[in-house]
Amino acid sequence: MVRGRTTAPAGLVLGHEITGEVIETGPDEYVLVPYADWNLLRxxxxxxxxxxxxxxxxxxxxxxxxxxxxxxxxxxxxxxxxxxxxxxxxxxxxxxxxxxxxxxxxxxxxxxxxxxxxxxxxxxxxxxxxxxxxxxxxxxxxxxxxxxxxxxxxxxxxxxxxxxxxxxxxxxxxQIAKAVNAKAISLDDAPRGYAEFDAGAATKYVLDQRRHPTQQGCRRCHARG
Structure with a gap:
């Protein structure tokens, strides 16, 4: 549940990064999260x-x-x-x-x-x-x-x-992003970001779809926003 390491007993109500159910739908840059709109902030x-x-x-x-x-x-x-x-x-x-x-x-x-x-x-x-x-x-x-x-x-x-x-x-x-040393990285850089974070890097990595390296000139990516 947390980086594939922990488990959860049946019937336990979970929150934080392990809330609910995530369904993968197609390419790995997209996921479908049922009922994800209940806690939106305008x-x-x-x-x-x-x-x-x-x-x-x-x-x-x-x-x-x-x-x-x-x-x-x-x-x-x-x-x-x-x-x-x-x-x-x-x-x-x-x-x-x-x-x-x-x-x-x-x-x-x-x-x-x-x-x-x-x-x-x-x-x-x-x-x-x-x-x-x-x-x-x-x-x-x-x-x-x-x-x-x-x-x-x-x-x-x-x-x-x-x-x-x-x-x-x-x-x-x-100014929380500065305080936690937040850094935007592309989806392709996600494995490196996870590895560095696990190794103790004092950085909060943020996955940014806009930094997808194939977006430039890629009709499929532009069509998806």
Whole structure:
């Protein structure tokens, strides 16, 4: 479900990048997503939106997720937006999915909160150890209890935040694309983008159909918009 690595139990309601059902239809630059129109966000001005389209693209994932973590964590807080793929430092470092959560419990002020929009799963065949494959992590829960910390977990309710975040972008209150080093790449460059991101590149890659290398002079691509 996440890069072909995780699974999902039957009957589980999923969100984030693993929501619902995707049906491939023809060439790989097009997919059909049933019922994808229920959470559309209308931009007030088309030209203004196009000028800030890279920032507005972040409304689909990174911006509302981080914002949700900050809102749910509060003031004296810590936010885990890393999730089950957290790793140690240095070359060849192994995955340590509980590292961020345990570090946050150490760092957060007593009586504070920890927001956890980072993705954690109930089944991960690609995990480093048997416990993590079942979603069981070695949490220092005693630390959290002793410091009277509160925790908020789960999927980000994007529709709760997307309009106010859109307006913040359009009124130059937020420059999220610059903050996360967003970069537009073509569909043909997608494998390279995924590989670099998995290797730790500090870049948010955005697939841009307009950058398709065969569009120039290609009647088929022009006909498809």
């Amino acid at each position: 931009f007030p001005d088309r030209d203004q939106a196009l000028e800030k389209i890279m920032d507005l693209t972040m409304l689909s994932d990174i911006l509302p997720t981080g914002f949700h973590g900050a809102v749910t964590a509060g003031v004296d807080s810590g936010i885990d937006a890393v999730g089950f793929e957290a790793r140690g430092h240095g070359h060849g470092a192994q995955e340590a999915p509980a590292t961020v959560l345990n570090s946050l419990m150490d760092l957060t002020t007593a009586g504070g909160s920890v927001g956890i929009p980072g993705l954690y799963v109930t089944g991960d065949p690609g995990a480093a150890d048997e416990a993590a494959r079942k979603g069981s992590l070695s949490l220092s829960l005693g630390t959290g209890w002793a410091k009277s910390l509160s925790f908020t977990t789960g999927q980000c309710p994007v529709m709760k935040y997307n309009r106010q975040l859109m307006m913040a972008i359009l009124h130059d209150r937020i």
